[in-house]
Amino acid sequence: MSKPLLQVKGLKKYFDINGGILSRKVGEVKAVDDVSFDVYEGEVLGIVGESGCGKSTTGKTLLRLIDPTEGQVIFDGEDITTLDEEGMRKRRRDMQIIFQDPYASLNPRHKVEKILSEPLLIHGIGTKEERKKKVKEILEIVGLPGDHASRYPHQFSGGQRQRIGIARALIVNPKLIVCDEPVSALDVSIQSQILNLMEDLQEEFGLTYVFIAHDLSVVKHISDRVGVMYLGRMVELADNEDLYADPLHPYTRSLLSSVPNPDPDVKHERIILEGDVPSPSNPPSGCAFHTRCPECMAICKEVRPEFREVKDNHFVACHLYNDDETR
Amino acid sequence: MTKPVLEINNLQTHFFTDRGEIPAVDDVSFSINAGEVLGIVGESGCGKSVTSLSVMGLVPNPPGKIVGGEILFRRQEGRDKAEDLVKVSRKRLRAIRGDQIAMIFQEPMTSLDPLFTIGHQIIEAVRNHRKVTKKQARAKAVEMLKLVGIPRAEEIVDEYPHQLSGGMRQRVMIAIAMSCDPEVLIADEPTTALDVTIQAQILELMKDLNRKKGTAIMMITHDLGVVAEICDRVVVMYAGKIVEEGDVRTILKSPKHPYTQGLIRSLPKMSNRDSRLYSIPGNVPKPGSIKQGCRFAARCPEVFDRCTQENPELLNLGEGHGCRCFLYEKEGKIVNV
Numbered sequence: 001m002s003k004p005l006l007q008v009k010g011l012k013k014y015f016d017i018n019g020g021i022l023s024r025k026v027g028e029v030k031a032v033d034d035v036s037f038d039v040y041e042g043e044v045l046g047i048v049g050e051s052g053c054g055k056s057t058t059g060k061t062l063l064r065l066i067d068p069t070e071g072q073v074i075f076d077g078e079d080i081t082t083l084d085e086e087g088m089r090k091r092r093r094d095m096q097i098i099f100q101d102p103y104a105s106l107n108p109r110h111k112v113e114k115i116l117s118e119p120l121l122i123h124g125i126g127t128k129e130e131r132k133k134k135v136k137e138i139l140e141i142v143g144l145p146g147d148h149a150s151r152y153p154h155q156f157s158g159g160q161r162q163r164i165g166i167a168r169a170l171i172v173n174p175k176l177i178v179c180d181e182p183v184s185a186l187d188v189s190i191q192s193q194i195l196n197l198m199e200d201l202q203e204e205f206g207l208t209y210v211f212i213a214h215d216l217s218v219v220k221h222i223s224d225r226v227g228v229m230y231l232g233r234m235v236e237l238a239d240n241e242d243l244y245a246d247p248l249h250p251y252t253r254s255l256l257s258s259v260p261n262p263d264p265d266v267k268h269e270r271i272i273l274e275g276d277v278p279s280p281s282n283p284p285s286g287c288a289f290h291t292r293c294p295e296c297m298a299i300c301k302e303v304r305p306e307f308r309e310v311k312d313n314h315f316v317a318c319h320l321y322n323d324d325e326t327r
Numbered sequence: 328m329t330k331p332v333l334e335i336n337n338l339q340t341h342f343f344t345d346r347g348e349i350p351a352v353d354d355v356s357f358s359i360n361a362g363e364v365l366g367i368v369g370e371s372g373c374g375k376s377v378t379s380l381s382v383m384g385l386v387p388n389p390p391g392k393i394v395g396g397e398i399l400f401r402r403q404e405g406r407d408k409a410e411d412l413v414k415v416s417r418k419r420l421r422a423i424r425g426d427q428i429a430m431i432f433q434e435p436m437t438s439l440d441p442l443f444t445i446g447h448q449i450i451e452a453v454r455n456h457r458k459v460t461k462k463q464a465r466a467k468a469v470e471m472l473k474l475v476g477i478p479r480a481e482e483i484v485d486e487y488p489h490q491l492s493g494g495m496r497q498r499v500m501i502a503i504a505m506s507c508d509p510e511v512l513i514a515d516e517p518t519t520a521l522d523v524t525i526q527a528q529i530l531e532l533m534k535d536l537n538r539k540k541g542t543a544i545m546m547i548t549h550d551l552g553v554v555a556e557i558c559d560r561v562v563v564m565y566a567g568k569i570v571e572e573g574d575v576r577t578i579l580k581s582p583k584h585p586y587t588q589g590l591i592r593s594l595p596k597m598s599n600r601d602s603r604l605y606s607i608p609g610n611v612p613k614p615g616s617i618k619q620g621c622r623f624a625a626r627c628p629e630v631f632d633r634c635t636q637e638n639p640e641l642l643n644l645g646e647g648h649g650c651r652c653f654l655y656e657k658e659g660k661i662v663n664v
């Protein structure tokens with residue numbers, strides 16, 4: 001395997017909950033609670049998990065669009081959590097993000113031309129003429145006619161807008177792109193177009209992706225490795241094939257078994273979980289999954305399981321795989 | 328054979344906007360038998376929701392209006408006597424709605440009133456249609472909450488919608504919808520906003536209600552996995568028209584229409600990892616944007632001259648399998664002319 005481009009160590013993001021008439025801090029949401037993982041150069045690392053588990057917050061803290069509460073994000077050997085604003089601005093040329101809702105993330109009052117040349121301007125790339133040329137080029141690379149630069153976002157369909165979102169991230173020639181649910185809002189027939197485009201671009205430009213999604217079949221399709229989050233924590237991380245064929249964490253098992261399969265011949269047993277995801281402002285003690293886990297043991301309610309490598313390249317946070325503790 | 332509980336014939340629901348008349352539902356016909364789960368699938372804007380709103384008499388007017396067709400509803404007792412929901416009085420429609428035909432929506436929060444307790448809303452739903460005392464209605468509310476698997480039903484009945492999670496709110500919506508034992512339940516993307524583990528719970532619940540109470544379900548979804556999970560038969564819509572229909576196996580395993588085929592091939596699979604996904608070129612069209620010819624022609628890999636000039640009819644390929652495509656004209660008979 002190649003070297004890590006990004007190393008995330010003990011990442012935490014707690015949001016304050018303010019309340020009362022004085023708007024004083026009354027609690028905190030542990031949106032990301034001690035998460036560590038590496039992203040290798042040229043790979044696609046998928047991150048899955050249910051709504052509110054902290055995927056987007058993780059993605060945004062990687063780029064410091066949100067400042068982490070604790071932990072390190074080491075990009076290309078440099079801990080970016082210690083960079084000042086100017087240093088971070090420069091770094092962002094290498095680290096870009098694509099959002100779920102292409103409409104909300106594109107300024108409706110600006111022409112595509114302006115939207116796409118803005119990142120170039122921020123990073124002081126090219127002359128006015130060169131930027132114009134670059135915008136045209138990048139539009140064609142993402143499969144849109146170059147002369148569409150003079151149009152406004154509302155003149156495009158959802159899939160085309162996502163192409164513009166991709167073009168905006170790509171135009172500064174980054175190394176890493178955090179993709180936060182880039183195809184979740186798209187229709188199936190458009191989703192496959194965008195997934196294919198993203199794969200082509202990755203190959204052509206040697207990109208590294210952190211690909212966030214809640215759709216397990218999309219993540220299966222695009223990722224080399226997959227991390228599963230639950231309530232602010234990474235509970236399992238493994239190679240794609242390994243994770244889907246041999247999930248170890250009880251949460252991953254039930255998550256995979258819950259996905260309805262469009263092939264009526266594939267019959268599988270469903271592990272239906274009881275209850276709902278607890279609130280991240282008041283996560284359960286010990287293992288955060290213990291309130292819904294079909295295999296919960298006494299220790300699970302008290303001790304938070306460590307995130308450990310239990311097989312080759314297969315990490316899991318669960319007491320079932322901690323021999324020395326349970327014995 | 329007993330007649331279907333709901334029979335929709337040549338339904339046309341149009342919107343009258345500044346951009347002209349939009350045929351959101353364009354000559355759609357299908358029926359649902361008692362105890363059956365019928366899926367309606369298609370991409371956004373193809374007319375799924377407008378179809379269901381038409382049945383419920385809830386099409387926003389203006390700008391929308393049912394401009395043609397009939398929606399025949401047959402009650403359990405006296406099934407041969409049909410009422411046309413397009414023609415019945417508003418009063419009669421209100422009486423049927425929520426009682427014999429109930430509906431659940433994608434976003435439960437918009438259909439629950441934030442100002443009233445969960446219990447109040449179920450009690451209201453019951454007392455709108457049944458002569459029962461408040462006490463009986465409350466007991467019914469608790470019973471329904473338990474039936475849909477809400478823990479601490481006796482407490483939750485006095486709580487407000489914002490105190491519940493998305494999955495619990497959707498259960499409450501199902502509880503309300505089922506509280507009068509409807510003969511037909513129309514579910515418009517009931518699990519789209521939910522997580523997969525919660526979706527699995529809700530689908531299990533709906534299957535259970537269908538099996539135990541025999542409620543017919545019209546399941547609107549864009550998710551072919553959900554279709555495989557719960558539907559007996561499927562109708563595929565594209566730009567306001569039905570392009571294919573048949574039993575769930577036929578549609579998912581051996582679809583005939585190039586659109587259905589493309590849709591299924593576009594899906595990333597959980598079982599094996601394709602190197603490259605199939606994709607349908609172009610964009611999802613808006614109803615009315617294609618005036619002449621097959622609506623799928625601009626994206627169809629099989630397109631030929633005739634497709635852009637004439638409108639294909641829905642052909643009967645046997646055993647309830649219908650397909651709107653010129654390729655099958657030799658094998659099929661034209662349905663409903």
Ligand SMILES: Nc1ncnc2c1ncn2[C@@H]1O[C@H](COP(=O)(O)OP(=O)(O)OP(=O)(O)O)[C@@H](O)[C@H]1O
Nearest residue numbers: 015029031050051052053054055056057058214280
């Ligand atoms: N700015 C904020 N202030 C307070 N809480 C926040 C903020 N942003 C996120 N949260 C909370 O942090 C948790 C994680 O949120 P996040 O958006 O990362 O989830 P997610 O996994 O991306 O979910 P989804 O699948 O719905 O996009 C949630 O409980 C959310 O309510």
Ligand SMILES: Nc1ncnc2c1ncn2[C@@H]1O[C@H](COP(=O)(O)OP(=O)(O)O)[C@@H](O)[C@H]1O
Nearest residue numbers: 342351370371372373374375376377378390614
């Ligand atoms: N309130 C409305 N005003 C105008 N047009 C509408 C309205 N609601 C729906 N439509 C039209 O009807 C078409 C079908 O919409 P809908 O049934 O909601 O699609 P879906 O299949 O995604 O549920 C849309 O493409 C839109 O053009």
Ligand code: SF4
Nearest residue numbers: 287290293300318319
């Ligand atoms: S640590 Fe315990 S509760 Fe948590 S997933 Fe493992 S077995 Fe279940």
Ligand code: SF4
Nearest residue numbers: 621624627634652653
């Ligand atoms: S009628 Fe022609 S364009 Fe339409 S689906 Fe059939 S082959 Fe394709």
Ligand SMILES: [Mg+2]
Nearest residue numbers: 055056057180
């Ligand atoms: Mg998110």
Ligand SMILES: [Mg+2]
Nearest residue numbers: 375376377515
């Ligand atoms: Mg809809």
